[in-house]
Amino acid sequence: MSERIADWTKGEQAITYQTCTSCGHAQYFHRAFCAACGASDPREQRASGKGRVYATSLVCRAATPETRAHVPYNILLVDCAEGFRMMAHGDNGLAIGDSVIASFRPFAGKLVPFFAKGR
């Protein structure tokens, strides 16, 4: 099995994904196998951080003291250039279809992916 590349969920400023060497399926949630075909050992890669906004929701009511300090914050679903979808934060003005690029910002004690309009 290829070694796991540390990503933002492990504290690194990176977004990673996996590609199945058998069927080509791209997946975002890390697994030891391809969720589409079951083949083992999908290839781990760093994503470019480029993508397009699929949906947004500006959170104005948070549930914990740590997250409440950040309201309002914009939760996004982003369709990444490499063919997988991810959840992230982003600029408040973003709209569906906007081309975006990722950076990382602190949120509730963690660095999280944050998307802004790309060129």
Added chain:
Amino acid sequence: MTTPLSSVIPGRCVSIEPGISRFSGAQGRTGVRSFGPSRNDSGGRLMSFITGVGLTSFGKHEGSSSLDLMSKAAQAALDDAGLRRADIDGVLCGYSTVSPHIMLATVFAEHFGIRPSYAHAVQVGGATGLAMTMLAHHLVEAGVARHVLVVAGENRLTGQSRDASIQALAQVGHPDYEVPLGPTIPAYYGLVANRYMHEYGVSEEDLAEFAVLMRAHACTHPGAQFHDPITVADVMASKPVAMPLKLLDCCPVSDGGAAFVISREQIGEAGVRIRGCAQAHTHQHVTAAPGLSELGAEISIARAKQATGLAISDVRYAAIYDSFTITLVMLLEDLGLAGRGEAAARVRAGHFGRDGAMPLNTHGGLLSYGHCGVGGAMAHLIEAHLQMTGRAASRQVRDASIALLHGDGGVLSSHVSMFLERV
């Protein structure tokens, strides 16, 4: 805003004053009558019947535990069916976020005083109530049990803080890839709403129509959590929660309990049978959800239609999951109860009102009757049952001979579609 009612609203409730419940008790029915297998035979197929229902008021039940609320609803359902504890040989129960337990069904059975031959809890989020009903239907059909008690109740409002409730529910998100971003359940649905509105030209005012409708219905039910009428302007002006969803687009957190009995034979004269049902599970996390054109509601309704031979044009009453206004809009359109982007226009035309062509959640739904967890969506079935048996008092619709029920768990993740038929 909450009603102080602590009254149980059972199936045969004849009238309720605030704080007082009066119902006709066992004399309303001529006791248990068993009709044997021949009665329970339609073209060689076995059937299941919903023989009793029990629902508490939703809102604040200060000092009531989850077990108290479950027991109250269960007793009302038994009374409604004219059954005794010893008649119950199957128990299916939902979960309680306030009092989690790895064996809640047996905890309840012991507490309530029954020793069933079949019992366990079921967890499918908001779809749990209908998933339990589907399982009870199959258990009864298979001869595993004769009378299955389906029960849920939770003191979700007074038993924990609203933050704790919101936080507990947000854990349906992915622990590594979603939860650290601070989403809430409204945010998951806010994302879906944003996309759906974009694709089908639905406006925030369109969504608001459903909050207004559910509130209008709740105003006619004494057990509902909210009784103040609201307008589209009120919804639009309510506090933003997770845009485009505002406070009045979201169901409340409630205390309450609900129960019903699924039996192999009909009891009494007015019968409601489960004509058929189906499920679909496409994903858990919104990040992994399929496109809007491939969501589970369309799959489960297609399967349910196939299982029953029924069409949407046969349906006379609709009981549809409504955790948020967007949930209701999407499910109505996914199920074929309205065309894409047309559900709100149908509300404005009175289509989903008590006197409309397709009365919808006449008790007020999760949005305004309230949402106590698993029991919340069970209230939809109980209201359908009251409508089908002509016991819905001032809310009674003209014809509820065939009802379509639909439940959704997670973020449109798990779906159960079910047809009920009056017999």
